[in-house]
Amino acid sequence: MFQNLLKSLVIRKSSSLRKFLPLYSTKLQSFSTSFISNCKVNASINIQNETIELTSNVKDSDSIKALKFPFVWLRDNCKCEKCHHPTSSSRIINWEKFDVTVKPKNIMYDDENNILKIEWNDKSGHISEYEYDWLDERNFSDENRNIYLNKFYRPAKILLNKIDMQHKLEYFDYHKVIQDDMELYKWLRSLITHGIAIITCVPETESEVRVLANRVAFIRRTHYGEEFIVKAKEGTSNVAYLPENLQMHTDLPYYDYAPGANLLHCLVQAKSEGAENLLTDGFYIADKMRNEYPKEFEILTKVLVNWSDIGQEDNIHFHSLNRAPMICLDYEGNIDRINHSIPQRDSFFTVPLKDVKLWYKALALFVDLIYNEALEMKTKEGTVLCFDNTRLIHGRKKYLDTKDNRRHIIGAYLDWDELYSRYRVLQNIFEI
Numbered sequence: 001m002f003q004n005l006l007k008s009l010v011i012r013k014s015s016s017l018r019k020f021l022p023l024y025s026t027k028l029q030s031f032s033t034s035f036i037s038n039c040k041v042n043a044s045i046n047i048q049n050e051t052i053e054l055t056s057n058v059k060d061s062d063s064i065k066a067l068k069f070p071f072v073w074l075r076d077n078c079k080c081e082k083c084h085h086p087t088s089s090s091r092i093i094n095w096e097k098f099d100v101t102v103k104p105k106n107i108m109y110d111d112e113n114n115i116l117k118i119e120w121n122d123k124s125g126h127i128s129e130y131e132y133d134w135l136d137e138r139n140f141s142d143e144n145r146n147i148y149l150n151k152f153y154r155p156a157k158i159l160l161n162k163i164d165m166q167h168k169l170e171y172f173d174y175h176k177v178i179q180d181d182m183e184l185y186k187w188l189r190s191l192i193t194h195g196i197a198i199i200t201c202v203p204e205t206e207s208e209v210r211v212l213a214n215r216v217a218f219i220r221r222t223h224y225g226e227e228f229i230v231k232a233k234e235g236t237s238n239v240a241y242l243p244e245n246l247q248m249h250t251d252l253p254y255y256d257y258a259p260g261a262n263l264l265h266c267l268v269q270a271k272s273e274g275a276e277n278l279l280t281d282g283f284y285i286a287d288k289m290r291n292e293y294p295k296e297f298e299i300l301t302k303v304l305v306n307w308s309d310i311g312q313e314d315n316i317h318f319h320s321l322n323r324a325p326m327i328c329l330d331y332e333g334n335i336d337r338i339n340h341s342i343p344q345r346d347s348f349f350t351v352p353l354k355d356v357k358l359w360y361k362a363l364a365l366f367v368d369l370i371y372n373e374a375l376e377m378k379t380k381e382g383t384v385l386c387f388d389n390t391r392l393i394h395g396r397k398k399y400l401d402t403k404d405n406r407r408h409i410i411g412a413y414l415d416w417d418e419l420y421s422r423y424r425v426l427q428n429i430f431e432i
Contacts, residue, residue, distance in 0.1 A: 043055060043056040043109055043132075045107060045109060047107075050072070051069065051070050052069050052071065052107070052116075053066055053067065053068045054067045054069075054109070054116060054132075054135065056132065065139075067135050069135065069139070069140070071103055071104060072101075072102065074128065075098075075102045075120060076091070076098070077091070077130075078126070078128040079128070079130065079134075080126075080127070080128060083128075102120055102121065102122060104118045105119045105125065107119075114131065114133070115129050115131055115132065116129070116130045116132065116135065117129050117130075118130075152424065152427070154192070154420065155189065155193050157193055157194075157195065157283060157391070158193050158194055159281060159284040159287055160194060160195070160196075161284055161373055165194075165279065165281060165375045168194055169196060169197070170186075170187075170194070170198070171198050171200050172186065172187045172190075172197060172198070172199050172200070173199070173201050174199050174200065174212075174384070177199060177212070177215065178212070181426055181429065182426075182430065184422075185423065185427070185430065185432075187386075188216070188422060188423045189423065191387075191419070192388075192420075192423065195281060195283070195388040195392050196279065196386065196387040196388070196392055197386045197387075198383055198384065198385055198386065199212070199383060199386060200382065200383050201382060202265060202383060202384050203382075204382055206227070206267065208384070208410075209227055209265045209384065209410050209411065209412040210226070210227060210412065212263060212384065212412075216418060216419060216422045217414065217421070219413065219414070220259045220414055220415045222255070222413065223316055223318040223320065224313055226412060227410055227412050228410075228411045228412070229408070229409070229410060229411075230264070230407075230410075230411055231408045231409065243398060243399050243407075244398045245395070245398045246395050246396040246398075247341075247342050247343070247395055248280065248340070248370055248371065248374065248393045248394060249341035249343070249344070249393065249395060250282070250338055250339060250340050250341060250392075250393055251389050252309070252389075253305075253307040253322065253339035253340065253341050253344055254307040254309045254322045254344055255320065256324075258339075258389060259389055259414070259415065260389060260415045260416030260417075260419060261386060261387065261388055261414040261415075261419055262385075262386070262387050262388075262389045262392075262394075262411065262413060263384055263386050263412045263413070263414065264379070264385040264409050264411045265384045265409065265410040265411070266379040266381050266382070266385070266408075266409055267409065267410060268381060268406050268407060269380065269381050270399040270401075270405055270406070270407040271404075271405055272399055272400045272405050273399070273400075274397045274398050274399035275378060275397060275398075275399035275407055276376050276377060276396070276397045277376070277377055277379060277385065277394060278371075278374040278376055278394060278395040278396065279392055279393075279394050280370040280371075280373045280374045280375070280392070280393045281373070281392060281393075282338035282370070282392060283335050283338070284373065285366065285369045285370055285373060285393075286300075286335045286338065288369065289365070289366070290335075293365060295362075296361070296362035296365050297327065299355070299358050299362040300327045300363070300366060301326075301327045301328070302325060303326075303355050303358075303359045304323045304324060304325060304351060305323065305324065305325065305326060305339065305345060305359075306321065306322075306345070306346035306349060306350060307322045307323070307324065307344050307346060308320065308344060308346040309344055324337075326338065326339050326340055327339075336390070337390040337391075338390060338391060338393060340370075370393050374395070376397075388416075389413070390416070
């Protein structure tokens with residue numbers, strides 16, 4: 001039907017609702033057609049360098065927006081039933097036979113329904129339709145890319161020094177988080193952006209971190225199990241289970257894919273002095289080093305450190321190894337993960353000899369900075385301390401462990417893939 005409409009419009013160009021571009025030559029040339037419409041969007045279509053530019057002037061607004069899309073991207077993202085599976089939101093176009101040099105044969109814009117329609121120059125004369133709003137969300141402008149990356153893909157992180165962390169630390173009621181999706185969304189957003197949040201009024205039973213994790217997705221299992229118990233324990237293979245000072249660290253740097261978020265439920269807190277948590281935003285420290293100590297920053301981003309955890313726990317033997325820098329950057333140079341643990345740093349240091357002393361000097365600076373910026377706080381019974389394990393560096397002061405002075409923490413991990421997924425689902429539900 002649409003093919004017949006196209007043919008009729010080639011002959012009859014008097015339609016008041018649809019504007020049609022002439023037959024498109026296989027020899028690329030730049031040309032433009034403009035029109036004025038009484039419908040929602042006034043638009044003009046320009047073609048240049050194998051790219052369609054749709055310039056629109058939205059009704060009741062003086063703003064003009066130019067959307068640019070390469071031919072190949074438009075063909076690859078056709079939304080028809082032969083190219084796209086709507087239920088799974090998946091592309092099913094056959095790329096074995098895909099022509100990356102494909103070009104439009106005919107182009108029209110339906111200004112009544114705000115739909116761009118393209119007939120392609122392939123053998124089948126394939127027809128594609130694109131809603132203006134759908135295109136607008138996916139346009140290749142710098143502004144649109146930043147909105148997607150910092151709002152929807154992964155909300156921009158707010159870096160915190162010690163004072164900022166103290167003032168911006170948010171508290172959430174456990175029962176509201178469990179029962180109210182909006183409260184769950186707010187907690188997830190705080191955890192994502194600030195890297196830390198505290199949940200209060202938590203029932204004092206050992207199962208609550210599992211309930212909380214299941215509210216998001218499911219617990220990330222490690223060789224320490226799913227839930228793990230943190231309390232003084234003789235003969236342990238993990239220094240976290242000792243009452244001595246626990247040096248600041250990130251958990252499990254010896255995992256290539258480290259657990260994302262840490263949930264620590266305080267069931268029993270030591271009544272004596274000590275046992276205060278130390279918390280530092282590692283991304284803030286890394287950013288500070290990038291700006292103020294660029295040489296040391298570069299060393300900590302490039303020198304691969306050997307991380308290890310070797311032993312047994314509850315009759316489970318493990319031998320975990322990973323080589324990774326202390327400060328990990330993503331492909332765009334953004335700070336992506338912090339690895340730091342004095343106990344889990346292996347004596348094997350498989351780097352060139354010339355890098356060793358320089359790395360130790362950079363490490364000493366890093367350690368000095370994280371302790372200077374450490375927020376000191378003692379968690380209360382009935383709270384869950386939640387933090388980004390790839391970002392927050394944490395430790396604990398020593399305490400006296402006696403029969404009458406115990407400390408009992410139940411912990412669990414969540415993966416960031418699942419946290420972000422749940423966050424986006426809620427974001428879509430609430431249209432935020």
